[in-house]
Amino acid sequence: MDVTIFGTGYVGLVTGVCLAEVGNNVLCIDIDPHKIDLLNSGGVPIYEPGLDEMIQSNRTAGRLRFSTDAKAGVEHGLFQFIAVGTPPDEDGSADLQYVLAVARAIAEHMTEYRILVNKSTVPVGTADRVADTVREVQARLGRTVEFDVVSNPEFLKEGAAIEDFMRPDRIIVGTDNPRTAELLRALYAPFNRSHDRLMLMDVRSAELTKYAANAMLATKISFMNELSNIAEAVGADIEKVRVGIGSDPRIGYQFIYPGCGYGGSCFPKDVRALERTARGLGYEAELLRAVEAVNFRQKTVLFRKLNDYFGGELGGKTIAIWGLSFKPNTDDMREASSRVLMEALWEAGARVRAYDPVAMDEARRIYGERPDLILVNDALSALDGADALVVVTEWSQFRSPNFNAIRSRLRIPVIFDGRNILDGSLARAAGLTYVSIGRAPLKPA
Ligand SMILES: NC(=O)c1ccc[n+]([C@@H]2O[C@H](COP(=O)([O-])OP(=O)(O)OC[C@H]3O[C@@H](n4cnc5c(N)ncnc54)[C@H](O)[C@@H]3O)[C@@H](O)[C@H]2O)c1
Numbered sequence: 001m002d003v004t005i006f007g008t009g010y011v012g013l014v015t016g017v018c019l020a021e022v023g024n025n026v027l028c029i030d031i032d033p034h035k036i037d038l039l040n041s042g043g044v045p046i047y048e049p050g051l052d053e054m055i056q057s058n059r060t061a062g063r064l065r066f067s068t069d070a071k072a073g074v075e076h077g078l079f080q081f082i083a084v085g086t087p088p089d090e091d092g093s094a095d096l097q098y099v100l101a102v103a104r105a106i107a108e109h110m111t112e113y114r115i116l117v118n119k120s121t122v123p124v125g126t127a128d129r130v131a132d133t134v135r136e137v138q139a140r141l142g143r144t145v146e147f148d149v150v151s152n153p154e155f156l157k158e159g160a161a162i163e164d165f166m167r168p169d170r171i172i173v174g175t176d177n178p179r180t181a182e183l184l185r186a187l188y189a190p191f192n193r194s195h196d197r198l199m200l201m202d203v204r205s206a207e208l209t210k211y212a213a214n215a216m217l218a219t220k221i222s223f224m225n226e227l228s229n230i231a232e233a234v235g236a237d238i239e240k241v242r243v244g245i246g247s248d249p250r251i252g253y254q255f256i257y258p259g260c261g262y263g264g265s266c267f268p269k270d271v272r273a274l275e276r277t278a279r280g281l282g283y284e285a286e287l288l289r290a291v292e293a294v295n296f297r298q299k300t301v302l303f304r305k306l307n308d309y310f311g312g313e314l315g316g317k318t319i320a321i322w323g324l325s326f327k328p329n330t331d332d333m334r335e336a337s338s339r340v341l342m343e344a345l346w347e348a349g350a351r352v353r354a355y356d357p358v359a360m361d362e363a364r365r366i367y368g369e370r371p372d373l374i375l376v377n378d379a380l381s382a383l384d385g386a387d388a389l390v391v392v393t394e395w396s397q398f399r400s401p402n403f404n405a406i407r408s409r410l411r412i413p414v415i416f417d418g419r420n421i422l423d424g425s426l427a428r429a430a431g432l433t434y435v436s437i438g439r440a441p442l443k444p445a
C-alpha cells in the first residue's frame with residue numbers, strides 16, 4: 001500500500017520504517033530540510049536501537065523515501081499519517097499548530113480520497129478540528145474531495161520503539177466509518193498476526209485512550225515516588241515495599257520503580273495537557289495535578305540529598321553524573337531529571353563532570369560550551385577530581401560498576417543513586433557511602 005508520513009521525528013520515522021519493512025511503499029515528509037538531507041544521505045537524526053539498519057535496508061529496497069515536498073506526499077499515499085509534534089502551549093495545553101498545518105497542506109493538494117491518520121498525541125476533539133480545517137481549505141479552493149480522519153494514537157517507548165511498533169500490545173483505531181476501519185485493519189494486518197490486537201472505537205475514545213495510558217503510567221511512578229519519601233521518613237525500605245506490592249497481580253511489578261522523577265517528551269506534557277483539557281471543561285483534575293506536582297518535586301530530590309550531605313556547601317564542588325538522557329537507550333534529554341540536577345548544581349556554584357553512553361552530543365547542543373560542564377568519554381573518567389558520583393539514568397552499563405575503582409577515583413567516597421540500580425551493600429563494602437531513593441543511606445562499617 002502507498003503510505004505518506006508527515007513528520008520524521010521518533011514516531012514518524014519509526015512508523016514509516018516499520019510500515020516499509022512489511023512491504024508498503026512509504027514516503028516520509030518533513031518541513032526540516034536538514035533532517036531530510038541527512039536521511040537522504042544515509043544519516044539518522046535520532047538514536048534508536050535498530051532504526052539505522054532498518055532505514056538503510058528499506059531505502060535500498062526502494063520502499064522508503066524522504067522529501068520536503070508536501071504536494072508529492074499528498075499525491076503519494078492513500079494513508080496520510082500525521083506524526084508531528086504537539087508540544088505544550090504556554091498554559092500546558094497541547095499546541096496543535098503543527099497538526100493543523102499538516103491538515104491544511106493535505107487539504108490544499110488533495111485531489112482524490114485520502115485517509116488522514118492522526119498518530120500525534122492530541123486532545124479529544126482534534127480529529128473534528130482536523131476535519132473542519134480540511135473542509136475550510138476545500139471551501140476556499142472551491143473543491144470537495146472525500147476524506148476521513150482517523151485517530152490512531154501511538155504507544156511506542158523510546159529506546160524500544162521498533163520492537164513496540166512491530167509487536168504492539170494494541171492498535172487503537174478510532175473511526176465511525178466501517179470502510180476506513182477495514183482499510184486500517186488491512187494496513188496493520190502484518191502487525192496483528194498471532195491474535196487480534198486491533199481495537200476499534202469511536203474517535204474521541206481513541207484520542208482519550210492515549211492520554212489515559214500515559215496518565216496512568218505517570219500516576220504509578222508518582223505514587224511510588226511519594227511512597228519513597230514516606231518510606232524514608234518512617235525508616236522503611238521502598239525497594240522491599242515495591243516487591244511486596246508488585247507481587248499482587250492487581251498491582252503488578254511494571255512501572256513502579258521509584259527514582260528521581262519521570263521525564264521525556266510524553267509523560268510530563270501529556271499529564272499537563274489532560275489536566276488543562278479537563279480544566280477547560282470545568283473539571284478540576286486533582287489527581288493529575290498531584291501526579292505532576294509530585295514529579296516536579298521528585299526531580300529535585302538528588303540536589304536536595306547532595307546539598308544536605310555537603311551541609312549546603314556545594315559551591316566549588318565537582319559532581320560526577322552518570323546518565324543524561326531521560327531514560328536508557330535514547331539520546332533524548334527532553335524534561336530529563338539530569339537537567340534539573342545540573343541546573344541546580346550550577347546555580348549553587350558547583351561543576352559537573354558527566355558521562356552518558358549516547359546523549360553527550362545532545363547535552364552539547366542544549367548547553368553549548370561552558371566551564372562548569374565537562375563531558376567525558378567514559379564513566380570512570382567522570383570521577384576524576386569529583387566530590388561525589390550521582391547516577392541519574394538507569395542505563396544497564398551502570399548497574400555493576402567496579403566499586404573499588406569508584407572509591408579510589410572519587411575525592412569523597414559517596415554515591416547518590418537516583419534510580420536504585422546499584423548494589424548498596426557492595427558499595428558499602430568497598431568503603432563508599434551509598435545514598436539512594438526511599439531508603440536509609442548505607443555508610444561504610
Ligand atoms: N516520542 C515518543 O516516544 C512518542 C510516542 C508516542 C506518541 N508521541 C507523540 O507523537 C507526536 C510526535 O512526537 P515525536 O517525538 O515524534 O516528535 P518530534 O519532535 O521528534 O518530531 C516531529 C517532526 O515533525 C516535523 N514537522 C513539524 N511540522 C511539520 C509539517 N507541517 N510537515 C511535516 N513535518 C513537520 C518536525 O520537523 C519534526 O521532525 C507527538 O504528539 C508526541 O506526543 C511521541
Ligand SMILES: O=c1ccn([C@@H]2O[C@H](COP(=O)(O)OP(=O)(O)O[C@H]3O[C@H](CO)[C@@H](O)[C@H](O)[C@H]3O)[C@@H](O)[C@H]2O)c(=O)[nH]1
Nearest residue numbers: 154155156157158221255256257259262263264266326327
Ligand atoms: O517504573 C518506572 C518506569 C519509568 N520511569 C521513568 O519514566 C520516564 C518515561 O519512561 P518510558 O515510559 O519508558 O519512556 P517514554 O519513551 O516516554 O514512553 C512513554 O511515553 C510514550 C509517548 O507517549 C508512550 O508511547 C509510551 O507508551 C510511554 O511508556 C523515564 O524518565 C523513566 O526513567 C520511572 O521513573 N519508573
